[in-house]
Amino acid sequence: MEKKIIKILSNVLEVPQTDLGEHSSQVNVANWDSLNHMKLVVALEEEFGVKFKDEDILELQSFKLIKFILSKYLK
Amino acid sequence: MKKFDAIKVGDRAEIKHLITQSDIDRFVELTGDDNRMHVDKEYAQQTAYKKPVAHGMLGASFISTVIGTKLPGDGALWFAQNLEFLLPVRVGDTLVVKAEVMNKIERTETIELKTEIFNQNKQKVTTGMAKVKVVEQKKVPTLSKSKKIKQHVALVVGGTGGIGQAACLQLAKDGFDVAIHYCKNKALAEEIQKKIVAMGRKALLVKADITDLHQVEDAIVKIIRHFHVITAVVNCATSEIPNIKLQDLEWNIIQDHLDIHVKGFFNIQKCVVPEMEKRGYGKIINMTTQAIEKPNAQWLHYIISKSALHGFTKGLAIELASKGIRVNCVSPGMTDTELIANIPEKVKLLVExxxxxxxxxxxEDVAGAISFLVSEKSDFLTGETIRVNGGQVML
Structure with missing residues (x-):
């Protein structure tokens, strides 16, 4: 799951995978603005076959939170 | 000045003590006086007193504490005492033991003290007069200036909390001897003490409810008697922070937080500042919180009391600047201590x-800022706040 999340973040935010890791979040990844955030939500939903609730969409603010919230959907 | 010369007729001192069953048991064990009037409820029931009475000399023994630790304190040689026991003392009574200098005899360097004990109803239970010789400490050869040891002693209030523990250890690493204050967790305080001693520094445990001025006074007297000086105070005292919705918030909850953070600090500075003033130098550091500047919902009680402490710090910094005492704050963001043990993992991840x-x-991040503020490197800072929040709040 972690590799897939990094790949999606890299593709959507146009940041090299080597610059991303478990500490990546909206405050330290340059292109993670509101528009790209929605693209990221769509890409994650497609890749993992889930449909995020509205409150979860707002909270997908970092690599760790994406992993944490996705794991609830994938149980 | 000689200690005897500094004492004036009219000087007073007092201590407070709650008489417990454990006191009676220990007195019996020590003296062997197991008179049934003191230890046997059924026996006492059949007398005019109806309930067991504490040993008169148990209460009177606290006169020794006042004389030996406060007036005149170290060097007191108590050589005469008369006593009259006026009323019975029982378990649960809070005794206030008072001493007042009535006379000074220059030739023999002795003082005469009126010694009185009152109960919580302000009834005098014991009265008497004491005679005490004030013995001066022999002068030891003064160290040459280059060899003069500058002793650094820090009091860490709330020393058994997460930040308090880290502060104690960091200060010991920085060369401080440490007075570890605790309220309940003696076992943990002893563990920290052992670690500090293993680091080659001295450590003293002091127990006090900081909302009680008498207990704080006793704690500071103990530290001064042990170390002779306090050069820094790090106030980490806090209580749990439950989430409380506005509609459920009662004033007494806010009051409890104000008591710990504001009244507690008021009591501490009241006792410590005169000691720092004597040396014209001191460092006082209060822990505030990022929540003052970036408030959390349902933490109104905590935010109010910590905001008050922040204002208190700045006001005190102005008052004490001319006396060489610096007063500053460390304002941490969410810190990995027991205080956040009940916060959901998702909330922690959101903060991250x-x-x-x-x-x-x-x-340890917070202790690093404390280390800077107690050091001479920060001598030109006062009324300042160092934010330890990883960049969450920048002002």
Whole structure:
């Protein structure tokens, strides 16, 4: 799951995978603005076959939170 | 000045003590006086007193404490005492033991003290007069200036909390001897004491409810008697922070937080500042919180009391600047201590996500800022706040 999340973040935010890791979040990844955030939500939903609730969409603010919230959907 | 010369007729001192069953048991064990009037409820029931009475000399023994630790304190040689026991003392009574200098005899360097004990109803239970010789300490050869040891002693209030522990250990590493204050967790305080001693520093445990001025006074007297000086105070005292919705918030909850953070600090500074003033130098550091500047919902009680402490710090900094005492704050963001044990994992991750440095603070991060503020490197800072929040709040 972690590799897939990094790949999606890299593709959507146009940041090299080597610059991303478990500490990546909206405050330290340059292109993670509101528009790209929605693209990221769509890409994650497609890749993992889930449909995020509205409150979860707002909270997908970092690599760790994406992993944490996705794991609830994938149980 | 000689200690005897500094004592004036009219000087007073007092201590407070709650008489417990444990006191009676220990007195019996020590003296062997197991008179049934003191230890046997059924026996006492059949007398005019109806309930067991504490040993008169148990209460009177606290006169020794006042004389030996406060007036005149170290060097007191108590050589005469008369006593009259006026009323019975029982378990649960809070005794206030008072001493007042009535006379000074220059030739023999002795003082005469009126010694009285009152109960919580302000009834005098014991009265008497004491005679005490004030023995001066022999002068030891003064160290040459180059060899003069500058002793650094820090009091860490709330020394058994997460940040308090880290502060104690960091200060010991920085060369401080440490007075570890605790309220309940003696076992943990002893563990920290052992670690500090293993680091080659001295450590003293002091127990006090900081909302009680008498207990704080006793704690500071103990530290001064042990170390002779306090050069820094790090106030880490806090209580649990439950989430409380506005509609459920009662004033007594806010009052409890104000008591710990504001009244507690008021009592501490009241006792410590005169000691720092004597040396014209001191460092006082209060822990505030990022929540003052970036408030959390349902933490109104905590935010109110910590905001008050922040204002108190700045006001005190102005008052004490001319006396060489610096008063500053450390304002941590969410810190990985027991205080946040009940916060959901997702909330911690959200805080991490909003932190430019990508994690929540560790107690050691906070201790690092404390270390700077107690050091001479920060001597030109007062009324300042160092934010330890990984960049979450920048002002």
């Amino acid at each position: 996500a909003q932190t430019p440095l990508g994690r929540i603070a560790s107690p």
